[in-house]
Amino acid sequence: MSDKRDIEGVSTYEGPAGGWGALGAVAKALSGQMAIGRESLALRRMNQPEGFDCPGCAWPDPKHTSSFEFCENGAKAVSWEATGKRVRPEFFAANPVSSLWQLSDYALEGLGRLTHPLAYDAATDTYVAIEWDEAMRRIGAALNALPHPDAAEFYTSGRASNEAAFLYQVFVREFGSNNFPDCSNMCHEATSVGLPQSIGVGKGTVTLEDFDHCDALFCIGHNPGTNHPRMLATLREVSKRGVPIVAINPLPERGLERFTSPQDPVEMVAGRATPLASTYYKIKCGGDTAMLKGMMKWLLELDASDLSHGGKGLLDRAFIAEHTVGVEALIADLQATSWDAITAKSGLSRDEIIHLAEIYAKAERVIICYGMGITQHSHGTQNVHQLANLLLLRGNMGKPGAGICPLRGHSNVQGNRTVGITEKPDDNLVQGIEKAFGFTFPKKHGHDAVAAIRAIRDGQSKALICLGGNLAVAMSDPDATFAAMRKLDLAVHIATKLNRSHLILAKQSFILPCLGRTELDLQATGAQSVTVEDSMSMVHASEGSLEPASEHLRSEPWIVAHMAKATLPNTRVDWDGLVANYDRIREKIEVVYPAFANYNEQIRQPGGFRLFIGASERKWLTPDGKAHFLIGRGLDEDPLLNTEHLTLTTIRSHDQYNTTIYSLNDRYRGITGRRDVVFINAADLATYGLRHGDRIDVEVVGPTANRDDGQVRAVRGFTAVEYPIAQGTVAMYYPEGNGLVSLDSHDEQSGTPCYKSIPVALKASGARAA
Numbered sequence: 001m002s003d004k005r006d007i008e009g010v011s012t013y014e015g016p017a018g019g020w021g022a023l024g025a026v027a028k029a030l031s032g033q034m035a036i037g038r039e040s041l042a043l044r045r046m047n048q049p050e051g052f053d054c055p056g057c058a059w060p061d062p063k064h065t066s067s068f069e070f071c072e073n074g075a076k077a078v079s080w081e082a083t084g085k086r087v088r089p090e091f092f093a094a095n096p097v098s099s100l101w102q103l104s105d106y107a108l109e110g111l112g113r114l115t116h117p118l119a120y121d122a123a124t125d126t127y128v129a130i131e132w133d134e135a136m137r138r139i140g141a142a143l144n145a146l147p148h149p150d151a152a153e154f155y156t157s158g159r160a161s162n163e164a165a166f167l168y169q170v171f172v173r174e175f176g177s178n179n180f181p182d183c184s185n186m187c188h189e190a191t192s193v194g195l196p197q198s199i200g201v202g203k204g205t206v207t208l209e210d211f212d213h214c215d216a217l218f219c220i221g222h223n224p225g226t227n228h229p230r231m232l233a234t235l236r237e238v239s240k241r242g243v244p245i246v247a248i249n250p251l252p253e254r255g256l257e258r259f260t261s262p263q264d265p266v267e268m269v270a271g272r273a274t275p276l277a278s279t280y281y282k283i284k285c286g287g288d289t290a291m292l293k294g295m296m297k298w299l300l301e302l303d304a305s306d307l308s309h310g311g312k313g314l315l316d317r318a319f320i321a322e323h324t325v326g327v328e329a330l331i332a333d334l335q336a337t338s339w340d341a342i343t344a345k346s347g348l349s350r351d352e353i354i355h356l357a358e359i360y361a362k363a364e365r366v367i368i369c370y371g372m373g374i375t376q377h378s379h380g381t382q383n384v385h386q387l388a389n390l391l392l393l394r395g396n397m398g399k400p401g402a403g404i405c406p407l408r409g410h411s412n413v414q415g416n417r418t419v420g421i422t423e424k425p426d427d428n429l430v431q432g433i434e435k436a437f438g439f440t441f442p443k444k445h446g447h448d449a450v451a452a453i454r455a456i457r458d459g460q461s462k463a464l465i466c467l468g469g470n471l472a473v474a475m476s477d478p479d480a481t482f483a484a485m486r487k488l489d490l491a492v493h494i495a496t497k498l499n500r501s502h503l504i505l506a507k508q509s510f511i512l513p514c515l516g517r518t519e520l521d522l523q524a525t526g527a528q529s530v531t532v533e534d535s536m537s538m539v540h541a542s543e544g545s546l547e548p549a550s551e552h553l554r555s556e557p558w559i560v561a562h563m564a565k566a567t568l569p570n571t572r573v574d575w576d577g578l579v580a581n582y583d584r585i586r587e588k589i590e591v592v593y594p595a596f597a598n599y600n601e602q603i604r605q606p607g608g609f610r611l612f613i614g615a616s617e618r619k620w621l622t623p624d625g626k627a628h629f630l631i632g633r634g635l636d637e638d639p640l641l642n643t644e645h646l647t648l649t650t651i652r653s654h655d656q657y658n659t660t661i662y663s664l665n666d667r668y669r670g671i672t673g674r675r676d677v678v679f680i681n682a683a684d685l686a687t688y689g690l691r692h693g694d695r696i697d698v699e700v701v702g703p704t705a706n707r708d709d710g711q712v713r714a715v716r717g718f719t720a721v722e723y724p725i726a727q728g729t730v731a732m733y734y735p736e737g738n739g740l741v742s743l744d745s746h747d748e749q750s751g752t753p754c755y756k757s758i759p760v761a762l763k764a765s766g767a768r769a770a
């Protein structure tokens, strides 16, 4: 370790995840944002059988939710939505868009809830209040003025309910487009593309019960302490059973190391914590395929040795023979992959990888959980294939206590996909829509998120409708993305809070304020509930109870239906009837998707119901009915990864929700009041002749080094923080690092941007920090 200088806002956090620190953080979040009285009511009704679904993450609810399950980041997400602050038309009148642009993203959202529908007025450079009817009329006219329906892009962020998302896609299909960029394209697209090829379904195969039966658990490339905090309670149970938990991550994440449950008075009072990961290996960013191949290579050795000693081997030969194809090619590929390549790419030693293989081989039932550390690479889909390969070799799919568990991001991103938010419609969808509504639409593929921004950049698409989210800031290459979005004829944002995307002006721009999950949704037939699907394919109802933040808010289904009516004079859909009673929307979903049989009855059961996942029952919905071992490319073919340069990964802080920044702190990583930091290993600092606290520039190297204008992609003047991160890997926060990711830099199979494998070099940027 070098001699560490003191840097403002940088220290070391010694505590566990959870515990008193978490309680304190919630108290602070609540006092800053919430209206007295609203919050206690809201938090008690979160994730209850009859309450609303937490907008924080897609981790499922425990089987018998009887008491409020405490979660620091869930509480923050709720308090952020249920805030007492409002941003009203008077505020917009006094603050032209050009001045709002100067505010930070943090300040923009911090202004509070939007209260009125707004239209941009160029003469005064302000957003002004507009009646709903007038807004819809103008939006419908602008959509109809486009040269063709494919000149519009319809974005979805994964908070929308099944009901809103379904109506949205019906509207857009009837309008005549399949352009559905969505947040999932930037998130788990590698899962949605890779898993169906391997096991016939693009979703996880496990349920929460499986965690009670696994005898090894691998957590690869995700950070549950921050992003899925309710998972910590599950990890704690698994750890208390004495089951090995393996964490694979370039950073030492506190939420994978140890946890004090705020629900456990003894742990809280005694200051005790439960250790989580029993093995923690710091992998080099992007090295997961190499590590997984190494594990499988050693598994083959163990298998051969066991066979030669008269054992029955360590591969599940009966399963492989009955259920899979392609194992020979996988074995040949593993034999051809050298240990030198494996250790160089993964940054792990052969012994470490052998250790992992032994933990895996010893266990009868293994679950692998994974997140963005696996998917956001140019080889993201290949990573997913390798996870499936490893599990299939020992039959760890479709039996109790075993399977694959992608940790979804937004609370209903998985449900949005299930009910039709996809740019690649299939025959079932085309026929289902025809059966339900009596119209057909073209089956050709539309645009995903990257393709949508390119089409806007190239002038092919002239309208952008956003059902939530903050596309401009979430997307790679903000310079190119912002410039593209300024060329639009029409921009419409359905949102709860103001963000930067809303300030990127088109010829006509609208902000349509909607109800949040926590709020009462009253329609003609009374209070409505919506439904959502979690990471484990459980579908359940969510009903808000708070008084809406303003009387002018409308629900997302209402807004979509009225936009459709204003755009489609000859529509075949009874939009008013559907919105009057969301049961009718669910009846239509059931017609299009038979998996939702008895939808309305089923969601009235406490806890809801699970959708059919073939792979959970060893039914492989692939073209040949088998699970597939897939080998993909070799280790040296990823253009963004080579061992000569550093690889930058972009990560979430503890106090952010994607582009929503709750505060500038990142408690578990010891960062307070700032986000302009780059985490670097001591040895890498030395190699670059830098010291902890230096102001540095991070420059992209390799094939995507230059921007369209020829300048080097770089962030400048950030502070180097010496950190126990894997050597060869550096990390900074998202979205601060998005300028380093070219629009062209994405997984070739799934289009997922490479937010986690950016080849970079570091340089001192002049003056040293005080």
Ligand SMILES: Nc1nc2c(c(=O)[nH]1)N[C@H]1C(S)=C(S)[C@@H](COP(=O)(O)OP(=O)(O)OC[C@H]3O[C@@H](n4cnc5c(=O)[nH]c(N)nc54)[C@H](O)[C@@H]3O)O[C@H]1N2
Pocket (backbone or CB within 6 Å): 056, 057, 058, 073, 187, 220, 221, 222, 223, 224, 226, 227, 228, 248, 249, 250, 251, 253, 283, 284, 285, 286, 287, 288, 370, 371, 372, 373, 374, 407, 408, 409, 410, 649, 650, 651, 652, 653, 654, 656, 657, 658, 756
């Ligand atoms: N509070 C809160 N909750 C959230 C969100 C939020 O922003 N805030 N976002 C939601 C959304 S949309 C999503 S998608 C999820 C995201 O949840 P995560 O998948 O946990 O997201 P990230 O913070 O991007 O972190 C990924 C983890 O992968 C590690 N990592 C980075 N590169 C690599 C690599 O190459 N290999 C391996 N093995 N690990 C790597 C990082 O160190 C980090 O710990 O969380 C959801 N929940």
Ligand SMILES: Nc1nc2c(c(=O)[nH]1)N[C@H]1C(S)=C(S)[C@@H](COP(=O)(O)OP(=O)(O)OC[C@H]3O[C@@H](n4cnc5c(=O)[nH]c(N)nc54)[C@H](O)[C@@H]3O)O[C@H]1N2
Pocket (backbone or CB within 6 Å): 109, 157, 158, 159, 160, 183, 184, 186, 187, 188, 372, 376, 409, 410, 467, 468, 469, 470, 471, 473, 474, 475, 494, 495, 496, 497, 498, 499, 514, 515, 516, 517, 556, 650, 651, 652, 657, 658, 659, 660, 733, 734, 735, 737, 738, 755
């Ligand atoms: N560098 C880098 N970039 C990334 C990532 C990364 O790890 N690194 N992660 C990617 C991932 S995983 C994702 S999912 C995307 C996220 O991309 P998005 O989903 O587009 O972004 P969010 O920040 O979640 O969107 C926040 C906005 O949603 C609106 N909102 C909140 N609640 C509601 C609601 O109930 N209804 C409606 N209509 N609007 C609401 C608010 O106006 C808020 O400003 O970012 C991606 N970008």
Ligand SMILES: [Mo]
Pocket (backbone or CB within 6 Å): 183, 186, 187, 188, 408, 409, 410
């Ligand atoms: Mo995500």
